[in-house]
Each structure stands twice: as C-alpha cells, then as structure tokens.
Amino acid sequence: GNSVTQMEGPVTLSEEAFLTINCTYTATGYPSLFWYVQYPGEGLQLLLKATKADDKGSNKGFEATYRKETTSFHLEKGSVQVSDSAVYFCALRASGGYQKVTFGTGTKLQVIP
Amino acid sequence: DTAVSQTPKYLVTQMGNDKSIKCEQNLGHDTMYWYKQDSKKFLKIMFSYNNKELIINETVPNRFSPKSPDKAHLNLHINSLELGDSAVYFCASSQSPDRGNEQFFGPGTRLTVL
Numbered sequence: 001g002n003s004v005t006q007m008e009g010p011v012t013l014s015e016e017a018f019l020t021i022n023c024t025y026t027a028t029g030y031p032s033l034f035w036y037v038q039y040p041g042e043g044l045q046l047l048l049k050a051t052k053a054d055d056k057g058s059n060k061g062f063e064a065t066y067r068k069e070t071t072s073f074h075l076e077k078g079s080v081q082v083s084d085s086a087v088y089f090c091a092l093r094a095s096g097g098y099q100k101v102t103f104g105t106g107t108k109l110q111v112i113p
Numbered sequence: 114d115t116a117v118s119q120t121p122k123y124l125v126t127q128m129g130n131d132k133s134i135k136c137e138q139n140l141g142h143d144t145m146y147w148y149k150q151d152s153k154k155f156l157k158i159m160f161s162y163n164n165k166e167l168i169i170n171e172t173v174p175n176r177f178s179p180k181s182p183d184k185a186h187l188n189l190h191i192n193s194l195e196l197g198d199s200a201v202y203f204c205a206s207s208q209s210p211d212r213g214n215e216q217f218f219g220p221g222t223r224l225t226v227l
Contacts, residue, residue: 032213038154043117043203043218051213087154098168098210100161106154 002027006090006104013080013111021075021107023064023090031092033057033066033073038087038106047075047088080111116140117219119204125225126194133190134222136204144168145187146205146216147179156203162187163210191224199226 006023013019025033032051036044048057050066050073057064062077073090090104117138126132138145146169147159160179161169167179176192187204204219 034215041220043205043220044156044216045218046215049213049215089156093213098161098163100158100169100171101216103156106156108154 002031002092002094002099002102004090004092004102004104006088006107008105009087009108011107011109013109015082015111015113016079017111019075019077019080019084019109021088021090021109023073023075023104025071025073025090025092027071027092027094027102029095030068031094033064034091034093034101035062035064035073035075036089036091036103038089040086044089080109082111082113085109085111117204117206117217119202119219119222121222122220123223123225125227127227128194128196130194131190131192132194132224133188134202134204134224136187136189136219138185138204138206138217138219140206140208140217142206142208142217143184144207144210144214145181145184146207147187147189148203148205148218150201150203150221152200160187160189161210168210194224194226196226199224 034049035047048059050057053068087106144163162181165181201221205216207214
C-alpha cells in the first residue's frame with residue numbers, strides 16, 4: 001500500500017536557521033505530493049504541492065521538489081521565523097480512481113527567538 | 114467567509130452517549146471527508162463522499178455513521194461513545210477526488226469522552 005515516512009520531531013531551531021524536514025514515500029504510479037501545515041488549535045492547510053516528477057512546489061519561502069528517483073519530497077526553508085512554529089505533514093494521493101490521501105505522522109517545528 | 118465550518122468546536126460527553134458533529138462547506142466542492150486526529154497528531158481518514166455518494170469507508174467501527182444530505186454538508190453521528198473515541202475530528206473538502214486537488218480543512222471538533 002501507499003505510505004509516507006517523515007522525520008520524527010520535534011525539531012527546534014533558532015530564528016533565521018535553515019530548515020529541512022525529510023519526507024519519503026512509497027506508492028505505485030505517479031502520486032501527487034503535498035505539504036500541509038497545522039498551526040496550534042487549527043485545521044490543516046495546504047502549504048505547497050507537486051503533481052509530477054521534478055516539479056517544485058513553493059509558498060511563503062518554503063519549497064519542496066518531487067524526486068521520483070529517490071521517492072522523496074523534502075521540505076526546506078532558508079530562514080525560519082517564530083511564526084513558522086507548527087506541525088508539518090507530508091502527504092500523497094495516488095493516481096487512479098478514488099484514492100485517499102495518505103498522511104505522514106507529522107513533524108512538530110518549534111522556532112525560538 | 115468561512116470555507117469549511119464544523120459545529121461544535123468542543124464536545125464533552127459521557128461514555129455510552131450518542132453525539133453528532135456537523136460540517137458545512139461553501140466552496141462549491143463535490144467531495145467531503147472526515148478525519149480523526151489522535152493525541153499524537155496522527156491523522157486517519159474515516160470517510161469520504163463525492164456528490165453525496167460514499168466513496169471511501171475505512172475500517173471504522175459501525176458506531177460511526179456519516180450522512181451527506183447534500184454536497185455542501187457531511188455530518189458524523191457517533192453511537193455509544195467510548196473513551197477511545199476521544200480525539201479531534203476534522204472535516205475537509207476538495208473540488209473532486211482527483212489526485213492533484215488540495216483538501217480544505219475545517220477547524221476541528223475536539224471530542225472528549227469521560
């Protein structure tokens with residue numbers, strides 16, 4: 001079946017540090033890949049997505065590249081802010097018919113001033 | 114201008130009771146979902162409806178029954194509540210089940226079973 005593996009948290013960084021959250025996946029065919037973010041007390045919201053190999057999704061300074069050869073979709077940001085503190089979920093949706101979205105376990109990021 | 118709304122936001126109840134959570138979306142989407150998020154933030158799909166038709170039904174106790182009266186609404190009824198049902202329940206919607214479409218999530222309903 002489909003699965004998403006992301007690095008365990010929590011990840012604690014100082015403001016302006018570089019962020020990488022690793023995500024690898026297992027899926028048949030050509031899934032779409034997503035990063036969702038969940039701020040405290042809120043629902044998830046889409047951060048970025050990529051729908052085919054070598055696509056780069058980007059938003060709010062975050063970016064991730066769909067790497068089919070390594071089945072990865074790592075999230076990066078060059079300089080984090082305190083306001084980026086949240087839980088980040090990597091997710092995939094396989095192609096073909098009605099497919100559910102498979103989420104990773106989430107990585108909590110805490111940015112300290 | 115709320116896109117996906119849920120009521121109530123908090124629900125505290127006793128074991129054995131029956132409760133419902135309501136969800137509405139004003140995005141004109143065809144597909145709606147229910148997710149359960151446990152205390153470790155793990156998110157699990159429960160159900161999905163497309164144009165009022167059930168398309169995803171994960172391994173969920175039959176005490177949980179979704180109902181979609183129209184495309185904009187997806188309610189969740191839970192019978193005989195158990196301690197293990199305590200979690201945050203999220204409703205979500207997307208334009209269609211197509212693989213590229215993002216999902217829009219509601220704010221969640223925190224259910225506590227005592």
